Amino acid sequence: MNTTSDSWAVIVDVSKSRSHVDRRALQQEIQDSFGRVNGIIAARQPLAATIGDEFQAVYSSLGDATRATLLSRLCLPDGVDCRFGIGRGEVTTIGSGVAGLVQDGSAWWSAREAIDEARRHEYSKLSFVRTWFRAASETGTPDEALVNAYLLARDHIVGSMNPRARRLLLGHLLGATQGDLAEQEGITQSAVSQNLNRNGANALLASEALLLEVER
Incomplete structure (x- = not known):
């Protein structure tokens, strides 16, 4: 067995998956979107399908996981959304199976608790929630409440965005200039700037940068 401490496990499932008629096409679209994310964010284990409509990954830091x-939400096609559980703790590799590595550990237990919490919130007055974080008891900072406060605000902003606003935020995250984005969308650079401010993208990016300071 091999144990990696201070890992950030992520469990993903499809929100309201039963409402999609073509489940096979849905799965392929999600895999394509997550493949794009895997090419952008380095992972100890990249996002990959496991069983049913569930995906899993492991990251080495809070910044990479968040x-x-x-990016995963923003890369998804219109009309498709997912829930995410992020868990901090240990990951122990026991062996391999038909769905890949067989693993256990407190990071996975915490991620499972987190996605269950995200699901509960989605069907409550906080229906915009898609992401939650849990830390195993053996880990220290960052504090769960601090991370989840950021994730609550982030999910509300992203959930309120129309498709264009999401594309602009994604492009901004990937380093495109406002001029590039304006050309892609067929609008003016001023319109891009106004959109990023009006829809909360700039506030989201600033809050993410502050969250990363917790790791330093």
Whole structure:
């Protein structure tokens, strides 16, 4: 067995998956989107399908885990959304099976608790929630409440965005200039700037940068 301490496990499932008629096409679209994320964010284990409509990944830092989950939502096609559980703790590799590595550990237990919490919130007055974080008891900072406060605000902003606003935020995250984005969308650079401010993209990016300071 091999144990990696201080890992950030991520469990993903499809929100309201039963409402999609063509489940096979849905699965392929999600895999394509997550493949794009895997090419952007380095992972100890990249996002990959496991069983049913569930995906899993392991990251080495809070910043990588939160950025990967944000990019994953933004890369999804219109009308498709996912829930994300992020868990901090240990990952123990026991062996391999038909669905890949067989693993256990407190990071996975915490991620499972987190996605269950995200699901509960989605069907409550906090229906915009898609992401939650849990830390195993053996880990220290960052504090769960601090991370989840950021994730609550982030999910509300992203959930309120129309498709264009999401594309602009994604492009901004990937380093495109406002001029590039304006050309892609067929609008003016001023319109891009106004959109990023009006829809909360700039506030989201600033809050993410502050969250990363917790790791330093």
